[in-house]
Amino acid sequence: MPERENSTRTVADERYDPQRIEEKWSARWQQRPELFRAEPFDSPRPKYYVLEMLPYPSGALHMGHVRNYAIGDALARHMWMKGCNVLHPMGWDAFGLPAENAAIKNNTPPRQWTLSNIAHMKIQMNRLGFAYDWSKEVTTCLPDYYRWNQWFFLKMYERGLAYRKKSRVNWCPECATVLANEQVVNGCCWRHTETPVQQRELEQWFLRITNYAQELLDDLDRLPGWPEKVRTMQRNWIGRSEGALVDFKLDGGVGPAGDTIPVFTTRVDTIFGATSVQLAPEHPVVADLVGNDPELRAKVDELMAEQRRAKEAGDVGEIEKHGVFAGRYVINPFNREKLPIWVANYILMDYGTGAIMSVPAHDERDYEFAKKYGLEIRVVILPRRQGEPSEASEQDTALLPYTGTDSLLINSGPYNALSCEEAMRHMAQDAERGEFGKAAVTYRLKDWGISRQRYWGTPIPMLYCEHCGIVPVPEKDLPVVLPENVDITLTGGSPLGRVEEWVNTPCPACGGPARRETDTMDTFVDSSWYFYRYTDPSVATAPVDRKTIAYWFEIDQYIGGVEHAILHLIYSRFWTKVMRDLGLIANREPVARLFTQGMIIKDGAKMSKSFGNLVVPDDMIARYGADATRMYTLFATSPDRELDWQDAGVDGVARFLSRVHRFFSLAHKYSVEPQAADRRVLRKLHQTIRRITEDFDGRWHFNTSIAALMELLNLVLEEHSGGPIEKHAAMSASALRTFQRNFVLMLHPFAPYLAHELWERLGETSNLLRAPWPKYDPALAKEDEIEIVVQINGKIRDRLFVPADSSGEELQRLALAAPKVQATLDGKQVVKAIVVPGKLVNIVVR
RNA sequence: GCCCGGGUGGCGAAACUGGCAGACGCACGGGACUUAAAAUCCCGGGCCCCGAAAGGGGCGUGUCGGUUCGAUUCCGACCCCGGGCACCA
Numbered sequence: 001m002p003e004r005e006n007s008t009r010t011v012a013d014e015r016y017d018p019q020r021i022e023e024k025w026s027a028r029w030q031q032r033p034e035l036f037r038a039e040p041f042d043s044p045r046p047k048y049y050v051l052e053m054l055p056y057p058s059g060a061l062h063m064g065h066v067r068n069y070a071i072g073d074a075l076a077r078h079m080w081m082k083g084c085n086v087l088h089p090m091g092w093d094a095f096g097l098p099a100e101n102a103a104i105k106n107n108t109p110p111r112q113w114t115l116s117n118i119a120h121m122k123i124q125m126n127r128l129g130f131a132y133d134w135s136k137e138v139t140t141c142l143p144d145y146y147r148w149n150q151w152f153f154l155k156m157y158e159r160g161l162a163y164r165k166k167s168r169v170n171w172c173p174e175c176a177t178v179l180a181n182e183q184v185v186n187g188c189c190w191r192h193t194e195t196p197v198q199q200r201e202l203e204q205w206f207l208r209i210t211n212y213a214q215e216l217l218d219d220l221d222r223l224p225g226w227p228e229k230v231r232t233m234q235r236n237w238i239g240r241s242e243g244a245l246v247d248f249k250l251d252g253g254v255g256p257a258g259d260t261i262p263v264f265t266t267r268v269d270t271i272f273g274a275t276s277v278q279l280a281p282e283h284p285v286v287a288d289l290v291g292n293d294p295e296l297r298a299k300v301d302e303l304m305a306e307q308r309r310a311k312e313a314g315d316v317g318e319i320e321k322h323g324v325f326a327g328r329y330v331i332n333p334f335n336r337e338k339l340p341i342w343v344a345n346y347i348l349m350d351y352g353t354g355a356i357m358s359v360p361a362h363d364e365r366d367y368e369f370a371k372k373y374g375l376e377i378r379v380v381i382l383p384r385r386q387g388e389p390s391e392a393s394e395q396d397t398a399l400l401p402y403t404g405t406d407s408l409l410i411n412s413g414p415y416n417a418l419s420c421e422e423a424m425r426h427m428a429q430d431a432e433r434g435e436f437g438k439a440a441v442t443y444r445l446k447d448w449g450i451s452r453q454r455y456w457g458t459p460i461p462m463l464y465c466e467h468c469g470i471v472p473v474p475e476k477d478l479p480v481v482l483p484e485n486v487d488i489t490l491t492g493g494s495p496l497g498r499v500e501e502w503v504n505t506p507c508p509a510c511g512g513p514a515r516r517e518t519d520t521m522d523t524f525v526d527s528s529w530y531f532y533r534y535t536d537p538s539v540a541t542a543p544v545d546r547k548t549i550a551y552w553f554e555i556d557q558y559i560g561g562v563e564h565a566i567l568h569l570i571y572s573r574f575w576t577k578v579m580r581d582l583g584l585i586a587n588r589e590p591v592a593r594l595f596t597q598g599m600i601i602k603d604g605a606k607m608s609k610s611f612g613n614l615v616v617p618d619d620m621i622a623r624y625g626a627d628a629t630r631m632y633t634l635f636a637t638s639p640d641r642e643l644d645w646q647d648a649g650v651d652g653v654a655r656f657l658s659r660v661h662r663f664f665s666l667a668h669k670y671s672v673e674p675q676a677a678d679r680r681v682l683r684k685l686h687q688t689i690r691r692i693t694e695d696f697d698g699r700w701h702f703n704t705s706i707a708a709l710m711e712l713l714n715l716v717l718e719e720h721s722g723g724p725i726e727k728h729a730a731m732s733a734s735a736l737r738t739f740q741r742n743f744v745l746m747l748h749p750f751a752p753y754l755a756h757e758l759w760e761r762l763g764e765t766s767n768l769l770r771a772p773w774p775k776y777d778p779a780l781a782k783e784d785e786i787e788i789v790v791q792i793n794g795k796i797r798d799r800l801f802v803p804a805d806s807s808g809e810e811l812q813r814l815a816l817a818a819p820k821v822q823a824t825l826d827g828k829q830v831v832k833a834i835v836v837p838g839k840l841v842n843i844v845v846r
Numbered sequence: 847g848c849c850c851g852g853g854u855g856g857c858g859a860a861a862c863u864g865g866c867a868g869a870c871g872c873a874c875g876g877g878a879c880u881u882a883a884a885a886u887c888c889c890g891g892g893c894c895c896c897g898a899a900a901g902g903g904g905c906g907u908g909u910c911g912g913u914u915c916g917a918u919u920c921c922g923a924c925c926c927c928g929g930g931c932a933c934c935a
Contacts, residue, residue: 015885229850229930236849236931243935265935278935319933346933356935365933444934562929599929635871636858641851642928644858652858652871662886694862704860707870714870717887789866794916796866834915839865844915 016661018625018654022753026126035769036131038087041551045085049552050076051531051591053560053568054091054138057117058098061124063600063607064561066617067633067643071597071700072559073130074634074749078696080131081745081773087552088131089534091138092118095146095457095523097175097191100488103456109484110456114141124617128626129752131769136534140526145533146458147479148543149525152575153461154472155582161208164470168282168350169449171200177453178202180522183567187311190567199308205460205519206447209574213238213443215588216573225593230565237566239444244268244428246357246437248277248330251338255288261330261341264352264442267362268431269405269423272412273380274357275370277330278323278342280349281307289326289341299324303345310345321346321369332357333436334427335413344369352442360401367401381420382407448571450522455488455495457520465507465514474508480516494518527568528575531555531590542584549585554592562596569594595640595700600633602645615645627751628654634702634750656710657754660747663717664740664758670733677719678735685739686781688712689774692746706750712743737762742774789840790815797824808835815841 029035039045052072055065076088092114099110106113118139125132138145156162170179172189183190184197209216217238220231243266250259261277279286281304290297303322310319323344330339339357346365347356360370360377370377383399384407405420415423431437451460459480461473473480483502488495497503497518507514529543535552536545569591576590599606602613620629632650636643688708695705716739719730731739740762748755748768759768783804788811790798798820802811812833815821821843828845835841 232849233930239934241934263935267935321933346935348934351934353935358935363935365935368933442934565930601928638859641859646858646872648872649858656871699862701860701862703858704862704870707860710870787866791865791916794865794914799866832915834865836865840916842865842915 016658016754018627018657018753019622021757022127022129022626025753025756026129029129029131030126033134035767036088037133037135038089039085041548043085045083047087047552048079048084048557049087049555050079050557051089051534051555051559053558053564054093054527054530055121056093056096056098057114057121059117059120061121061128061617063615063617063633063645066128066630067600067639068559068561068597069125069128069130070630070633071595071639071702072557073630073752074702075557075559075696075700076131077749077752077769078773080769081748081771083772087136087535088133089136089138089531090125090130090132090134091136091530091534092121092140093523093527093530094118094139094141095520095526097177097454097456099456100454103488110488111141111484114456115139127621128617128630131752136537138530138533138537140523140530141456143479143481144540145530145537146482146526148529148533149458149521150461150473150478150480151475151543152525152529152578153521154475154478156207156578157462157472159581161211161578162205163208164203164205166201166203167206167449168199169202169204170197171202172197175454178204178449178451180449180524197311199311202451204449204451205462205517206449207574209448209571210443210445212574212577213240213445214441215577216445216570219573219589223589223591223594226591227562227594227596230562230569230594230596233565234570237445237570240441241266241443242441243439244424244431244437245353245440246271246431247333248339248355248357249333249436250285251329251331255285255291257284257288261285261355262353262437263355263357264440265357267359267405267420267424268427268437269409269412269415269418269420270359270362270380271332271334271357271427272409272415273359273361273378274332274339275360275376275378276340276342276358278344278347278356278358278369279326280347280354281343281345282349283343283347283354285355286326286343289328289343293327296324296327300343303343306345307348319346321365321372323369323373333431333434340375342373350446351444362401362403364401364403378411380409380411382410448522448574450525451519452522453494453518454520455482455486457523458482458525459496460517460519460521462517463505463507463514464517465510465512467512468507468509468514471507471509471514477508482520494520496520524567524571528571529579531558531572532579532585544579544584546584553585553587553590555590557593557595558591559595559597561599565596597639598637598642600643600645607645615647620650624650624654625657625753627753628657631657631706631750635706636703638699638701638703640700653706656713657751659717660713660743661754661758663713664761670731670736672733675730675732675735677730678732681716681719681731681735681739682780683783684712684715685742686776686778688746689742689776690781693773693776696749702750705746709743709746709750744768745771745774786838788815788838790818790821791840791842792821792824792845794842797821804838806837808837811835811837811841815843 050072052068076086079086094114099114102108102113103110140146153162170184172179172192172195174189174192174195179189179197185193187196189195189197217235217240220234223231243264246263246265246268248261248263250261263277281300286300290300306319306322321344323342326341326343328341330341332339347354358366360366360375361379362381381402383402407420409415409418409423415426428439459482461478461480463471463473465471483499486495486499503516503518505514505516532544532549535548539545572590577588579585580588601607602615605611605613607613607615617629628650632653635653636649691708692705695701744755744758756768785801786804788800788802789796790800798818800814800818802814812835825845831844831846833841833843
């Protein structure tokens with residue numbers, strides 16, 4: 001009996017109660033926000049800017065947020081401990097359509113809905129213990145932020161980077177607004193993945209991102225800290241392609257669209273093999289050709305409809321090729337040959353010039369088309385098999401279409417016998433000299449259409465005056481404030497258009513009546529530069545403070561989901577380059593290192609409400625505490641991989657934290673004399689410091705960092721086994737102390753609440769956030785004795801315990817002498833022995 | 847079709863430069879404590895075969911082949927899963 005009363009009381013009193021600990025520290029931290037505040041730019045510490053993608057304030061955090069922010073928070077805390085001046089801000093991507101939908105559903109104004117969501121999500125973030133510098137908070141739907149969107153727009157307008165044009169646009173009937181190309185996924189809206197996008201003609205504002213296409217492409221090579229995957233995706237999206245423009249003159253009469261059809265080709269060397277020219281159904285010349293031929297018009301309309309249907313269904317690559325002869329001809333400028341003009345449903349108006357030269361012998365698609373319609377197939381590049389010129393044969397139709405560029409020209413007049421590459425060069429030069437073409441580069445990237453026919457966004461600061469036409473709002477009149485109390489319904493036109501008192505305003509140029517632009521900006525504008533505003537969100541005279549920016553940029557580490565690899569990350573790079581050209585910043589790229597975390601899945605599917613596999617952070621926190629919830633998202637797998645959520649897994653982490661807590665809570669009676677376990681514990685401690693430090697410096701495999709902490713604790717507990725733990729003091733007091741301090745320091749980035757609590761209980765008064773990260777001592781980490789594997793012909797036959805620093809010769813001698821080895825060897829001849837010091841000896845026998 | 851990831855126990859995973867496969871955790875089995883349960887603690891475990899047992903042998907990282915003293919790791923071909931792009935002229 002007496003031996004029990006002691007232990008039961010201690011354990012019962014000190015049961016790990018995460019709610020109590022976490023609420024206590026959360027309250028303290030909120031009382032002292034300066035703890036997490038970045039120092040000004042004259043700080044002597046090295047700066048470190050760690051950024052996580054800001055959330056859309058949908059109402060509640062989801063597990064993906066928790067994972068993202070747990071990674072960033074661990075890094076921020078670690079960098080503080082390494083002595084850096086850390087900027088770790090957070091904000092809200094607060095404009096967007098859900099606020100309007102919620103407004104209609106709940107009859108709450110978007111602003112109120114959004115701001116109350118923000119308030120709630122901020123509470124959740126604080127409850128999770130994320131160390132943000134809230135003095136830098138940015139909320140994009142507030143005028144002191146979005147006025148700078150408007151300011152940027154005016155600057156771009158001044159420089160010709162913002163322009164208005166009528167164009168075919170992607171229209172999402174669900175959003176009742178236009179979408180940028182980047183926002184169309186599989187022919188559907190990126191938010192409504194079941195809703196096919198429609199094509200409409202609208203007047204739209206565009207930003208000339210294509211002016212920066214080449215730089216955006218080139219600078220990808222300057223981003224070694226970005227995942228190759230993301231860089232490849234951006235490279236493909238920009239889609240640079242080198243070739244030539246060649247003008248084909250219309251044979252015969254001329255219509256309003258002119259008599260020249262420019263064609264873009266990457267294979268001008270095959271131009272003597274062109275047997276037709278093919279136009280997109282929407283090509284302006286087609287309208288002229290159709291003229292008053294109702295039969296042709298009907299066919300063209302049919303082709304156009306097919307193409308549109310395919311676009312809307314998202315399967316433009318699978319459409320069956322159709323075309324119609326337009327009844328007219330063009331002249332090939334290289335050989336004066338007459339080529340028939342066809343209109344075809346697979347030619348896209350929005351790539352290149354909307355017209356191609358068709359070379360069936362040397363292009364898969366042209367070949368297919370020519371076979372179908374019986375067009376001539378003329379070989380102009382000598383086909384060859386597998387780099388064997390001798391086997392080349394003009395007659396070998398089995399090799400058609402031959403698309404290689406590793407051969408020579410034939411049937412090409414003065415260019416015969418040139419290599420493809422030489423021919424491309426010469427022909428482009430000759431075309432330029434003859435003024436019927438030139439070498440040219442095209443991009444897949446399109447200008448960024450930013451007009452949205454919605455209410456809850458940044459008003460575009462433009463006016464339409466009856467006399468002066470399009471007039472920008474003067475800078476001094478910014479911000480153009482979004483009016484409140486606007487009736488939002490889903491039907492018809494921009495909601496702002498119905499707010500007469502807002503729309504009607506005098507023209508700043510002539511004073512006459514003018515109307516405001518009623519479209520708002522794409523919300524990707526907001527997220528394109530928010531990370532600059534973070535550095536000083538209070539500056540009122542400019543979007544950013546130059547000196548502060550110069551200090552903090554580039555962002556040292558950006559962390560977020562790979563789903564933003566194209567949209568957000570390419571717009572942000574574009575915005576940075578514009579800001580540089582405006583003289584606001586010196587950096588040419590915003591982000592030095594990018595980390596894309598994996599998705600969270602459960603039961604084999606992405607976590608979502610509709611799939612019914614949603615795990616809600618609030619529930620997890622209530623059950624296990626914030627530390628365990630966060631730590632599980634780091635422990636389940638490495639951060640870059642998909643995380644397979646398992647509720648039971650959180651139990652394991654929570655149990656570990658509770659074991660930590662219990663060990664630290666016991667009343668230890670330790671001696672001053674060194675104990676046998678000291679060396680073993682300190683050795684493991686220093687091995688652990690090394691592992692975790694390397695994980696932070698390198699691969700960010702926090703799952704193994706946490707496993708290392710578990711191993712360390714397991715060892716310490718093992719050393720204490722063999723009796724009631726609080727009586728069986730296996731270590732000396734000083735070794736215990738060393739272990740405890742360092743353990744807490746390493747626990748801190750992953751479980752900040754418990755770490756702070758234990759730090760305080762250890763009697764430490766310093767700020768754990770700034771406590772120096774432990775250094776590992778190689779001498780202490782070194783093993784005395786290690787196990788060496790003895791193999792014979794690669795199969796393990798024995799294991800030896802030897803001093804850690806045994807030499808190769810010594811190991812070989814010991815291995816050969818081992819009884820089991822001797823028995824196995826038994827008369828066989830030893831050919832050689834491979835010795836890997838510290839690891840194994842492999843004896844090769846015959 | 848093209849370009850990236852990934853495929854390892856019942857499950858999540860680890861093995862970083864070619865050197866003991868399965869660390870750490872979950873679930874499971876056995877035991878201790880308990881009137882009982884929960885919680886906690888201790889022990890066990892890849893699979894197959896031989897053996898009463900101690901012990902011994904074989905197989906094993908998607909499949910097939912190669913390089914090597916030695917392959918989860920490198921090379922070649924293929925299969926499956928996930929993601930991105932896809933008539934881009």
